[in-house]
Amino acid sequence: MRDHLAFRLAYRGTAFKGFQFQKNVVTIQAKVEEAFARYFKESRRVHFGSRTDAGVHAYDHFVYFPKAFELYTALGVSKRKSFLSSLNFMLGNDIRIWEFGRLSSNFNVMEDIVSKSYSYFILSSPVEDPILTEYFHWIRHSLNLRAMRKAQRQILGTHNFACFAKSSGVSVRNSERGTTRRIYKASIVSRLHPQMKIGQILEFKFEGSGFLRHMVRNMVGTLVQVGEGKGTNIKSILRSGSRLEAGPNLPANSLFLTGTKIRAGLYAPLRPQTE
Amino acid sequence: MRDHLAFRLAYRGTAFKGFQFQKNVVTIQAKVEEAFARYFKESRRVHFGSRTDAGVHAYDHFVYFPKAFELYTALGVSKRKSFLSSLNFMLGNDIRIWEFGRLSSNFNVMEDIVSKSYSYFILSSPVEDPILTEYFHWIRHSLNLRAMRKAQRQILGTHNFACFAKSSGVSVRNSERGTTRRIYKASIVSRLHPQMKIGQILEFKFEGSGFLRHMVRNMVGTLVQVGEGKGTNIKSILRSGSRLEAGPNLPANSLFLTGTKIRAGLYAPLRPQTE
Numbered sequence: 272m273r274d275h276l277a278f279r280l281a282y283r284g285t286a287f288k289g290f291q292f293q294k295n296v297v298t299i300q301a302k303v304e305e306a307f308a309r310y311f312k313e314s315r316r317v318h319f320g321s322r323t324d325a326g327v328h329a330y331d332h333f334v335y336f337p338k339a340f341e342l343y344t345a346l347g348v349s350k351r352k353s354f355l356s357s358l359n360f361m362l363g364n365d366i367r368i369w370e371f372g373r374l375s376s377n378f379n380v381m382e383d384i385v386s387k388s389y390s391y392f393i394l395s396s397p398v399e400d401p402i403l404t405e406y407f408h409w410i411r412h413s414l415n416l417r418a419m420r421k422a423q424r425q426i427l428g429t430h431n432f433a434c435f436a437k438s439s440g441v442s443v444r445n446s447e448r449g450t451t452r453r454i455y456k457a458s459i460v461s462r463l464h465p466q467m468k469i470g471q472i473l474e475f476k477f478e479g480s481g482f483l484r485h486m487v488r489n490m491v492g493t494l495v496q497v498g499e500g501k502g503t504n505i506k507s508i509l510r511s512g513s514r515l516e517a518g519p520n521l522p523a524n525s526l527f528l529t530g531t532k533i534r535a536g537l538y539a540p541l542r543p544q545t546e
Numbered sequence: 547m548r549d550h551l552a553f554r555l556a557y558r559g560t561a562f563k564g565f566q567f568q569k570n571v572v573t574i575q576a577k578v579e580e581a582f583a584r585y586f587k588e589s590r591r592v593h594f595g596s597r598t599d600a601g602v603h604a605y606d607h608f609v610y611f612p613k614a615f616e617l618y619t620a621l622g623v624s625k626r627k628s629f630l631s632s633l634n635f636m637l638g639n640d641i642r643i644w645e646f647g648r649l650s651s652n653f654n655v656m657e658d659i660v661s662k663s664y665s666y667f668i669l670s671s672p673v674e675d676p677i678l679t680e681y682f683h684w685i686r687h688s689l690n691l692r693a694m695r696k697a698q699r700q701i702l703g704t705h706n707f708a709c710f711a712k713s714s715g716v717s718v719r720n721s722e723r724g725t726t727r728r729i730y731k732a733s734i735v736s737r738l739h740p741q742m743k744i745g746q747i748l749e750f751k752f753e754g755s756g757f758l759r760h761m762v763r764n765m766v767g768t769l770v771q772v773g774e775g776k777g778t779n780i781k782s783i784l785r786s787g788s789r790l791e792a793g794p795n796l797p798a799n800s801l802f803l804t805g806t807k808i809r810a811g812l813y814a815p816l817r818p819q820t821e
Binding site: 282328366368370397398399401466467469529 | 556557558603605606630631634639640641642643644645672673674675676677679680681741742744804
């Protein structure tokens, strides 16, 4: 069986109508397939294990073109050297492949993505930051960090996350695994704004087996309610399975897909070296 | 004598044609004066000790309205409480006052600004970052950090910086102090790109008595040449006094005015508290 050609993508979500192909709009999938087709002069569908929503950014979106590794190996030495920069040139300014590699033909997208990580960024400050504003959700008041951390720990482990999914939940037809996911790690990194010296920069971090649509934004929206002193009980929200029990869906512009872990032994990066 | 009303400003330089008032274009000065006039229903000129060029950003630009502190004290309690957010609302999205305070009428802009700090941000990486690109100058190759640090130390102290000024230097008429400045501190902070794990994020930091037009961008342009292994000698460039000897002027979008130190005892902030 022929191996796959895999890419790790970084992109600025603001420039796209989300990841997945849709007719007549600019999506990340469409851009990546278009660049591939221009470079190799043949059309292929890209495969992926994550679909970021419109406006969500990524530093580590893992995608692959099935059985395409041989297209890369067939290139001459000088084409292999410039492969990454040529493809990146074709992708325009808002997407970058920062690593590519060989992915085993044994890879199974449902089983071999060990985890994904997301970060949600909030500036909690009486004054907004005009420079960070594209990537930070601004909350004018201060938040109770201790209460939010305590609530966030209740998200750890395996749960039915229907309450945090878009609308009343994802139908089982749309997702083989239904709405059950496992959260391995969750934390909140907090620091004083390094320049303005007022307000806190908060990074809500999650690593899990997978995430439903809007799940991170809804979880952070619920944790913010806790931080505001509203008597929100995460355990009972999870048990209820109802979207109506959870907090508001926060804006997409402050969410980043930051990591995709692949089962060891299946993926070998050909990391570009600084010249 | 009546005290001044001082503001510390943060702004996204991309949105403006520089700091200083010019007819028919949007500048930071114009915006700040306009907001002041709308709020207090009286027109005043703002005073300042720094003029950032078009595209340069700031986290700590210190400005003041002469003899205007009494306008603030004359406000009622509830107006004083909402003072900062009302003014910020009038400033639009790209400028924020994050601190205001009382500045002594003894303040002298030429003598009592102890130092200013600037930072210039470079991403040295084989792959550009589509998210940081608005604020980082991208250099595709790696740079010799040790050589740049050694060269940067030669900038420390008092020098005639004509070689790093715009064109062949600033005429004495335009600047009371001519082209001599003192650099107190200079350093380069380097770290691996925290997300992409390839490439270095470099922050070139300078603290000095003052800076000529284009001076930081020209100094960093010259240090980058050193980092590229070009046999640039900072001491002889400084001695030459010639702009032609120094390196290229780097783009404005990666430069930040990060600090303004006021002589102790002259300025008392009324710092907004997180609600």
